[in-house]
Amino acid sequence: LKKDVLSFKRDLTNVLERTEEQDNSEDDGELEHRLHTFRDAMLELSDFKSHLFELNLSVHNFLAEVNTSIQMNNKAKFERAVHLKDDVIELYTLWDKAHHQTAGSIASTEEALKKLKSFENELLELRDTLRRDAKVIKEKGGRKPKRVNSKSKNSSGDSGISDDSAGYFTD
Secondary structure, three states: OHHHHHHHHHHHHHHHHHOOOOOOOOOHHHHHHHHHHHHHHHHHHHHHHHHHHHHHHHHHHHHHHHHHOOOHHHHHHHHHHOHHHHHHHHHHHHHHHHHHHHHHHHHHHHHHHHHHHHHHHHHHHHHHHHHHHHHHHHHHOOOOOOOOOHHHHHOOOOOOOOHHHHHHOOO
């Protein structure tokens, strides 16, 4: 049972290491790959959960069997094996941490992928708009531009003083 506990701990630690947040990527292919890795890890964790339950049951059965034995050397054996309970609790804690970390990694990677795809779409729209604008400018380039009188361009022709305002000035 101790070997099973150690093996399980090593496997969970490997999952934790694989699902740690990595450098931010600008490549959607890499993000897709990371998302696939995280989802695989989540499936692996689901499988681990059932094995962890079986290991927990085995440890409890073993401790119950050793504890009910009448022989004195089994009592000493029980006292040496009681730490297996703590080891299983530690495995549940480690599994919980790996599960939360993996779920968080999946969520953040999905969000990054969503933002990247949105940015790519907006970039394509911008490119299309720039191409249309360039085409319009090119088409207008063949015609002579109209000259606009600079006074009428920035002025409405009104002096800004109304006929009624004359009454406010006194000598």
